Amino acid sequence: MESTNFIWDLMGKNLWSVVAVISLPLIFVLIYALVAILAELKVSAWIQERLGPMRTGPWGILQPIAEVIKLLQKEDITPTAASKILFNLAPYVIFTGAYAAFAVIPFSEAYAPANINVGLFYIFAVGSFSAIGIVMGGWASNNKYSLMGAMRSVSQVISYEIPAAVAVLAVVVLTSSMNMMEISRMQEGGFWNWYIFGGPGGWTKIFMIPFTLTLAIIYFIASLAETNRLPFDIPEGESELVAGFHTEYSGMKFAMFFFAEYANMFVVAAVVTTIFLGGWTSPFGSFLAGAGWGAFWFILKSMFVVFLQIWIRWTLPRFRVDQLMYIGWKVLLPISLVCFIAISFFSLLNLG
Amino acid sequence: MSSYLKNVWAGFYTAVKGMMITSRHMFKKSVTIQYPDEKFDLPANARNKLVLDMSRCNACTACAIACPVNCITVEGVRVSPEDPHQEVHADGKPRKVWVTRYEMDLAKCCFCGLCQAACPSDAIKHTQDFEYSAYNKESLYFKYQILTPEQSAEKVRLLAEFKEKEAAAKAAAAEKAATEGKPVAPKKAAPKADEASEQ
Amino acid sequence: MGLLNRLDDPYEGGGIVLGKIEELLNWGRSKSDWYLHFGLACCAIEFMAMNASHFDFMRFGTIPRTSPRQADFIMVTGTVTFKMAERIKILYEQMAEPKYVISVGSCSNSGGPYWEHGYHVLKGVDRIIPVDVYIPGCPPRPEAFEEGMMKLQEKINKQAIFNKRKLLGTE
Ligand code: SF4
Numbered sequence: 001m002e003s004t005n006f007i008w009d010l011m012g013k014n015l016w017s018v019v020a021v022i023s024l025p026l027i028f029v030l031i032y033a034l035v036a037i038l039a040e041l042k043v044s045a046w047i048q049e050r051l052g053p054m055r056t057g058p059w060g061i062l063q064p065i066a067e068v069i070k071l072l073q074k075e076d077i078t079p080t081a082a083s084k085i086l087f088n089l090a091p092y093v094i095f096t097g098a099y100a101a102f103a104v105i106p107f108s109e110a111y112a113p114a115n116i117n118v119g120l121f122y123i124f125a126v127g128s129f130s131a132i133g134i135v136m137g138g139w140a141s142n143n144k145y146s147l148m149g150a151m152r153s154v155s156q157v158i159s160y161e162i163p164a165a166v167a168v169l170a171v172v173v174l175t176s177s178m179n180m181m182e183i184s185r186m187q188e189g190g191f192w193n194w195y196i197f198g199g200p201g202g203w204t205k206i207f208m209i210p211f212t213l214t215l216a217i218i219y220f221i222a223s224l225a226e227t228n229r230l231p232f233d234i235p236e237g238e239s240e241l242v243a244g245f246h247t248e249y250s251g252m253k254f255a256m257f258f259f260a261e262y263a264n265m266f267v268v269a270a271v272v273t274t275i276f277l278g279g280w281t282s283p284f285g286s287f288l289a290g291a292g293w294g295a296f297w298f299i300l301k302s303m304f305v306v307f308l309q310i311w312i313r314w315t316l317p318r319f320r321v322d323q324l325m326y327i328g329w330k331v332l333l334p335i336s337l338v339c340f341i342a343i344s345f346f347s348l349l350n351l352g
Numbered sequence: 353m354s355s356y357l358k359n360v361w362a363g364f365y366t367a368v369k370g371m372m373i374t375s376r377h378m379f380k381k382s383v384t385i386q387y388p389d390e391k392f393d394l395p396a397n398a399r400n401k402l403v404l405d406m407s408r409c410n411a412c413t414a415c416a417i418a419c420p421v422n423c424i425t426v427e428g429v430r431v432s433p434e435d436p437h438q439e440v441h442a443d444g445k446p447r448k449v450w451v452t453r454y455e456m457d458l459a460k461c462c463f464c465g466l467c468q469a470a471c472p473s474d475a476i477k478h479t480q481d482f483e484y485s486a487y488n489k490e491s492l493y494f495k496y497q498i499l500t501p502e503q504s505a506e507k508v509r510l511l512a513e514f515k516e517k518e519a520a521a522k523a524a525a526a527e528k529a530a531t532e533g534k535p536v537a538p539k540k541a542a543p544k545a546d547e548a549s550e551q
Numbered sequence: 552m553g554l555l556n557r558l559d560d561p562y563e564g565g566g567i568v569l570g571k572i573e574e575l576l577n578w579g580r581s582k583s584d585w586y587l588h589f590g591l592a593c594c595a596i597e598f599m600a601m602n603a604s605h606f607d608f609m610r611f612g613t614i615p616r617t618s619p620r621q622a623d624f625i626m627v628t629g630t631v632t633f634k635m636a637e638r639i640k641i642l643y644e645q646m647a648e649p650k651y652v653i654s655v656g657s658c659s660n661s662g663g664p665y666w667e668h669g670y671h672v673l674k675g676v677d678r679i680i681p682v683d684v685y686i687p688g689c690p691p692r693p694e695a696f697e698e699g700m701m702k703l704q705e706k707i708n709k710q711a712i713f714n715k716r717k718l719l720g721t722e
Pocket residue numbers: 402415418419420421422423424460461462463464465466467468
């Protein structure tokens with residue numbers, strides 16, 4: 001297997017390089033989370049014709065830093081009636097789940113922390129970690145709102161994992177690979193080769209475009225639900241459950257939930273980018289292609305998807321629980337199955 | 353089936369439409385008034401902080417009576433004609449009553465403006481000033497009287513002395529009248545002054 | 552407020568480094584205040600105006616939180632009836648330190664129009680929880696809310712963490 005990690009090339013395989021490989025995504029997550037928090041505040045403000053934070057540094061750009069400093073100083077409350085071990089473990093479990101998914105994300109031609117053959121499968125596996133963490137946190141809090149939020153979250157994650165998995169499977173059928181690096185590489189050569197536009201192939205692929213486009217949208221919607229973002233944020237629906245599963249968390253433990261949410265957003269954005277938007281490939285063929293530019297394109301595309309998530313969050317209201325289940329089981333699932341079957345059929349005919 | 357597809361399409365379409373609307377607003381100029389730097393022009397009749405013009409107030413207590421919340425306390429004492437320190441109101445008339453106490457609890461006030469309407473001499477007025485939030489409630493308890501407690505006591509004493517003198521003069525006059533067989537003029541000033549000082 | 556306000560001499564043995572760190576920590580706390588909104592009556596309507604586009608409370612770095620655990624200050628806006636007073640007390644106790652209270656409007660300052668004959672109204676929320684900033688008005692203007700918020704930020708910036716420092720202007 002050719003090298004897909006420039007740190008191995010640079011430093012060889014020793015303890016320090018392992019630490020470097022592990023910590024690079026962590027540094028990225030922290031910086032990204034600060035940017036995303038600011039983006040969230042600012043985009044929400046702009047959508048409402050407000051200004052957002054303005055008085056923390058120039059144009060409020062230091063706002064996330066102030067928030068982190070503040071959260072570090074907050075008292076860390078563990079309720080007396082809570083199950084202490086689980087309560088204290090839950091934020092870390094959630095963050096671990098979000099962070100572990102970064103292991104297989106191909107940031108660039110030359111950097112994927114681990115280039116394993118079942119990358120997509122792995123992401124789905126560790127993605128469910130967050131559900132475990134949410135249940136742990138919700139149940140251990142010994143608070144009825146937390147528990148209800150946790151239960152809702154799990155039902156939501158389970159029902160939306162299926163259409164998401166079907167959408168991803170369709171791409172796997174096209175690529176016959178679960179390796180995210182491989183999938184990215186197949187889409188090289190311009191944006192018309194991205195799987196959102198049917199992937200590489202002759203003119204006959206235009207029959208596939210409606211289906212892949214639909215699948216991309218379905219995966220995006222399902223990923224919103226998996227990360228508990230609005231309009232699917234019923235697990236933390238403020239109007240019904242005080243703050244959902246993290247009602248009882250304060251201080252740094254809440255910050256872990258906060259970071260995990262944003263990290264999860266990036267993970268699903270990275271999956272959308274990798275399987276539908278061409279990963280690290282340049283949208284203009286060989287123009288601005290290369291390992292460094294690859295990272296640039298990848299982060300740009302992912303941030304665009306994150307921006308889409310924020311945009312949707314501040315546009316749509318929250319669904320009711322029954323509407324959520326209706327969308328999951330009666331809309332997304334059948335449509336994604338139809339698309340999946342169509343795409344399998346096409347790829348059997350070798351149209352793509 | 354077709355209604356189902358229609359439904360799905362409508363859901364998707366409306367979501368996209370909503371996103372288009374929000375994206376349009378994203379690039380509009382924000383309407384925010386950045387408060388400490390720029391300020392909203394308040395209407396001329398805005399009712400905010402109350403201030404008292406002591407040179408106009410004559411402790412008539414009309415405001416205290418009008419106030420629905422009873423957050424104004426007014427006390428006054430009549431100016432003794434023999435007071436060495438006589439004052440003139442802002443409108444040029446001589447001061448008849450010293451305001452010994454004028455206290456207003458703006459932590460209770462409901463900014464209804466009735467005191468302003470009731471005041472016969474335009475002494476109490478709502479201003480445009482709303483920036484007076486406080487760290488403790490005592491600083492929302494405004495004391496507008498200018499006279500110190502000692503000065504007030506002095507004014508009360510002066511009035512009492514004057515009244516005594518007047519009474520003595522009256523008694524002398526009455527005695528004189530009794531000896532001369534004329535009817536006694538009724539007292540009139542003293543009870544009124546008492547009333548004002550009791551408020 | 553609470554443990555953090557120590558009214559002793561400034562910078563006894565800390566020096567400039569601790570002073571700078573303290574400034575940074577205070578800066579973080581004052582610029583990122585998440586609030587728990589306790590809206591009770593008409594003042595809460597004005598609060599909505601303050602949160603909306605024209606006045607934009609978020610400019611001060613405030614984010615609404617629904618859970619008291621994550622909130623830094625509670626904003627009591629409106630008539631505190633005896634029934635709600637219990638809830639305010641419970642919510643206040645659930646908040647994590649450091650916590651602050653802003654009392655908005657005549658009603659929560661001192662009972663407002665009900666201070667004399669209100670059989671059902673708490674005569675000032677400061678009878679149950681320690682209030683940091685009182686905002687007068689009935690209802691206060693949206694800008695007055697923001698002015699109160701700035702007063703609170705000033706207060707936080709003067710708080711002592713390592714060193715004992717005088718709380719300027721608050722006493
Ligand atoms: S504005 Fe109304 S409540 Fe306030 S002092 Fe005047 S009369 Fe009383």
